[in-house]
Amino acid sequence: MGRLTTHVLDAAHGCPGSSIKVELYRVEGSGLELVATALTNSDGRCDAPLLEGDTYRSGVYQVQFSAGDYYRAKGVKLPEPAFLDVVVLRFGISSEQDHYHVPLLISPYSYSTYRGS
Template structure:
């Protein structure tokens, strides 16, 4: 069975992004349904797969990272509204039997992602 994981890395400070709220959203056409909310641990990961088994199906998803709250807590000063606050990463799952790893590398003014394994 496939599953979904993530890992948040704070590239400005060179460490994991901990205590970041992530909303997991399933996309169905124009409908967006929040199916789960998780928080990263001290290593910037979730303690278990975000989705797995019957909950992980083929389709479109978003992971919505509340990075602005994390950056504020880290003491990064910025004008409001922040350049980066809530970061949605939309991706497709074409084979729900595989592992999809969707990490976020974030700093106050940039982010990147990729499909890891």
Template sequence: MGKLTTHVLDTAHGCPGAGIRIELYALGGEARRALKTVVTNHDGRCDAPLLEGEAFTNGEYELVFHAGDYFARAGVALPEPRFVDRVVLRFGIADCAAHYHVPLLVSPWAYSTYRGS
């Protein structure tokens, strides 16, 4: 059975992104429906899949990572406005029987993502 997972790596400090707020939305046309809000654990991961079972369906989704707040709490000197603040990743689920892992690698100045396993 398929599922959606994520994790965050702080590439500026070389450690997991612990304590980062993540919001998950389902997208449909112009509509955006909130599904879940979680906070990453000490390993930069969520304690459970973001979606699985009957809740995991084909469609378009959005993850919003509150990275700027994380770096501010870590004592990083950030400009105002922050260069990287909320990282918004929009992606599609085409096969609800597969595992979609959407990690975030982030610093105060850059981020990247990929479909992991």
């Protein structure tokens, strides 16, 4: 059975992005349905998959990372409003049997992602 996981790496400080709020939404028509909320651990990962089992199904999803709150908590002075306050990634899951891993590499002014393994 498939699952969805994520992790966050802080490129500005060269460390995992810990204690970052992660919200996962299923895109339903023109609306969003919240399906999971998590906080990254000291390794920048969520302690459990964001989706697995009966909740894991194909479709369009949106994951949101509270990057601005993370950097403010680290004492980074950000402009207001922050350039990247919440990083939003929208992606599709086409196979309910596959593991989808959506990592995020962040700094206060940039981010990168890819489909990992």
